Amino acid sequence: MVGLAVTVLLLAWALHGISLSQVAAAVRHAHVVWLLASVVTATLTFPLRTIRWQLILRGDDGRRLAFTDLWHAVAIGFMANNLLPARAGEFARAYVASRRLPVRFSTALASVGVERVFDGLIMVAGMALAIAAPSFPAQASVLGTPLSRVATGAAILFGALLGLCLVVVHYPAPWLRLLDRLVHAVLPTRAADRLVRIAEGIIAGLEVLKQPGRFAGVVAWSCVLWAVNAAAFALCFLAFDLPVPPAGALLLQGVIGFGVAVPSSPGFVGVFEAATRLTLSIYAVSPDLAVGYALTYHFTTFIPITILGLVSLSRTRLHLAELRAAPAEA
Numbered sequence: 001m002v003g004l005a006v007t008v009l010l011l012a013w014a015l016h017g018i019s020l021s022q023v024a025a026a027v028r029h030a031h032v033v034w035l036l037a038s039v040v041t042a043t044l045t046f047p048l049r050t051i052r053w054q055l056i057l058r059g060d061d062g063r064r065l066a067f068t069d070l071w072h073a074v075a076i077g078f079m080a081n082n083l084l085p086a087r088a089g090e091f092a093r094a095y096v097a098s099r100r101l102p103v104r105f106s107t108a109l110a111s112v113g114v115e116r117v118f119d120g121l122i123m124v125a126g127m128a129l130a131i132a133a134p135s136f137p138a139q140a141s142v143l144g145t146p147l148s149r150v151a152t153g154a155a156i157l158f159g160a161l162l163g164l165c166l167v168v169v170h171y172p173a174p175w176l177r178l179l180d181r182l183v184h185a186v187l188p189t190r191a192a193d194r195l196v197r198i199a200e201g202i203i204a205g206l207e208v209l210k211q212p213g214r215f216a217g218v219v220a221w222s223c224v225l226w227a228v229n230a231a232a233f234a235l236c237f238l239a240f241d242l243p244v245p246p247a248g249a250l251l252l253q254g255v256i257g258f259g260v261a262v263p264s265s266p267g268f269v270g271v272f273e274a275a276t277r278l279t280l281s282i283y284a285v286s287p288d289l290a291v292g293y294a295l296t297y298h299f300t301t302f303i304p305i306t307i308l309g310l311v312s313l314s315r316t317r318l319h320l321a322e323l324r325a326a327p328a329e330a
Contacts, residue, residue, distance in 0.1 A: 004265050006262055006270065006271070007265040007269050007270035007271070008270065009270070010262075010270035010271055010273070010274040011269065011270035011273060011274070013274055014270065014273035014274040014276075014277050014291060014294070015273075015291065017287060018287050018288050018291050019288055022288035022289075022292075023288050023291050023292040023295070024292075025292075026240060026288060026289050026292030026293070027292045027295070027296050030239045030240050030292075030296060031238065031239045031240075031241075032239075034235055034236070034238040034239035035235075035236065035239040035296070035300065037235045038232045038233075038235035038236040038239060038297065038300075038301075039232075039300045039301055039304065041228060041231050041232040041235055042229065042232035042301040042304075043301070043304045043305060043308075044228055045225055045228055045229050045232070046074055046075065046078060046305055046308070047071070048221065048224060048225040048228060049074050049115075049225060050067060050070050050071045050074045051067075051221055052115070052218055052221040052222060052225060053070055053074065053111065053115065054067055054070055055208065055214050055217045055218050055221065056111045056114055056115060056208045056214075056218055057070070057097070057103065057107070057108060057111040057208075058103075058207065058208075059101060059102040059103050060102050060103055060104060060107070060204075061102060063102075065097075065101050065103065066101070069097070069100045069101050070097065070101075071312070072096060072100065072312040072315065072316050073093045073094075073096040073097040073100070073108075074093060075305065075308045075309040075311070075312040076089075076092055076093065076096050076309045076312050076313050076316070076318070076323070077089040077090065077092050077093025077096070077112075077309075078093075078305045078309060079305060079306050079308070079309020079310060079312075079313070080092040080093075080309065080320075080323045081266070081267070081268075082266055082267045082302055082305070082306045082309075083266050083267070083306065083320070084266055084320070084323060084324060085265060085266055088323060088324060090109070090112050091109065091323075092323040093108070093112060094106075094108035094109035094111075094112055095108075095322070095323065096316065096318065099316075099318070100316060104201040104204070105201070106197075106198045106199075106200075106201030106202050107201040107202070107204045109202075110201065110202040110203075110204070110206060111208075113202075114165065114206060114208065114209070114218075117158055117161050117162050117165065118218060118219070118222045119222065119226070119257065120154065120157070120158035120161075120257075120258075121155070121158045121159065121162065121222075122222045122223060122225075122226045123154075123226060123253060123254040123257045123258070124154045124155045124158060124254065125155075126226060126230065126250035126251075126253065126254055127154075127250060127251055127254035127255075128155070129247060129250055130247045130248060130249075130250040130251035130254075131251070133245065133247040135245035135247055135248075136247070136251075137282055137283065137284075154254075154258060162209075165206050165209055166209050168203060168206065169203060169206040169207065169209045169210055170209075170210060172203045175199075175203075176196065176199060176200065176203070179195070179196060179199050180192075180196050183195045183196065226253065229253055230246075230249040230250050230252075230253050231249070232249075232301070233249035233252050233253055233297070234246045234248075234249040236293060236296070236297045237249065237293075239296075240289060240292065240293045240296075242280070242283075242285055242289065242293065243283065243284065243285065244280065244283045244285065245283075248279075248280075248282075248283055251279060251282070252275075252276065252279045252280070255275045255278065255279045256271075256272060256275045256276065256279075259271050259272070259274070259275035260272070260275075267298075267302060269298075272294060272298045273291060273294040273295065273298065276290060276291075276293065276294035276297075276298075277290045277291055277294060280293065
């Protein structure tokens, strides 16, 4: 209910004061070739995510996991985010991986958390580049807060999370002993033992942070992934003839990326549109054109991964009902 309320409020804000006829005109006049290029480029980010996840996640025996099975998990996870509430896709991805590969659910879920930390850091770096670019409007702010302050706060947050993960994965024993004492003091033995096992699985999901080669690979692929994602936004700028420099795509993806952390309905409806209108207003894009851009990009990039996820769901012989239950399993 909270997510639905947030969606309604943000969608209402995104649509207030606009002319639907002007939005429709902007969509009709979009350049199809640039739009198709944008959709294809955005869809390419999902195989890139799979390559990166293959570096992060290892089986319980320490071996490299099969790309095909990881791809099915990624496609199903993002499809579930589009169709199911409460970011069920994150849990669904870990669930599918644990069903098809020799890896614990908690380990797979922790590896998704590691991805999110890297995503946050790379998006912050991209926002910083956009703000430092000569084309960035002076004194720009979001809801009265300077963007430089927003980027700095986000960098501190994700840097602290990465630092905590590094400490825990390099010195797991003290943390596990502390957790063991705490949970056994307040929970029945069986439940406490289960939580400790889950914590061990989570630490296993952080193992990539202990290996410099894999760590560097994850950083490199994260940079490639988010550069390609920004290129998709920039290509869509061309489709709508927006007066936004390419660096603006780095800012837009960062604002959207942090915006979708807010509880919302499936597919991040409302959040995406509001974040896009807010960001494009910095570059003096009219609300009608910004909303036309947001609705078109959101809808057209929503379709391919949803179809690919449903195909993977069929091939793995799983059902949406199982994915809905994944958060409960967590």
